[in-house]
Amino acid sequence: MVTYTLAEIATRFARHDGIDADGLAHYEKSLRNLVQRHYLPPTIQQGRAFLYSRPAAVTIRLAQIASNFGIPRMSLDTLTRWLSDKHIAEAIERANSGESFGIHLIMTSSGTIFASADWADRKEIDKKSLTRAEKALAWIGEGPRAEVARFTLPASALIAETLHVLGES
Numbered sequence: 001m002v003t004y005t006l007a008e009i010a011t012r013f014a015r016h017d018g019i020d021a022d023g024l025a026h027y028e029k030s031l032r033n034l035v036q037r038h039y040l041p042p043t044i045q046q047g048r049a050f051l052y053s054r055p056a057a058v059t060i061r062l063a064q065i066a067s068n069f070g071i072p073r074m075s076l077d078t079l080t081r082w083l084s085d086k087h088i089a090e091a092i093e094r095a096n097s098g099e100s101f102g103i104h105l106i107m108t109s110s111g112t113i114f115a116s117a118d119w120a121d122r123k124e125i126d127k128k129s130l131t132r133a134e135k136a137l138a139w140i141g142e143g144p145r146a147e148v149a150r151f152t153l154p155a156s157a158l159i160a161e162t163l164h165v166l167g168e169s
Contacts, residue, residue: 006052054092
């Protein structure tokens with residue numbers, strides 16, 4: 001398994017983002033703060049060094065973009081926990097296979113925030129289930145759990161870009 005220190009991740013991301021050598025320390029500190037304040041645990045620890053796997057580095061990148069956009073801490077935690085719960089591995093697999101999808105933070109009228117991806121379902125759907133799904137979709141926008149806001153990451157493109165920056169695509 002290929003792993004990276006946070007300093008290596010920060011250097012690669014900073015180079016990609018056009019951050020010069022003078023801004024690298026601040027850039028790395030902002031990533032360090034991000035991983036310490038949100039659910040972004042290291043994959044392994046060797047001595048005093050925390051190491052992050054490829055999926056963890058991609059999760060850090062998606063969280064960094066959401067954070068830079070201004071997504072609040074609680075919502076960002078929802079995103080990072082959802083990604084860390086095996087969804088990031090599936091997202092990487094789908095992005096590598098050329099699928100186009102987004103990952104969303106969705107707020108309902110009750111104030112609940114949840115993460116979701118709009119990737120295609122890989123299971124065959126029977127007609128009866130499809131009819132139930134169509135009826136359920138007709139209710140969106142009504143009732144106590146209606147969607148009132150959405151933040152979208154163009155995840156497949158960002159994942160492909162991040163893997164390229166990490167030198168693994």
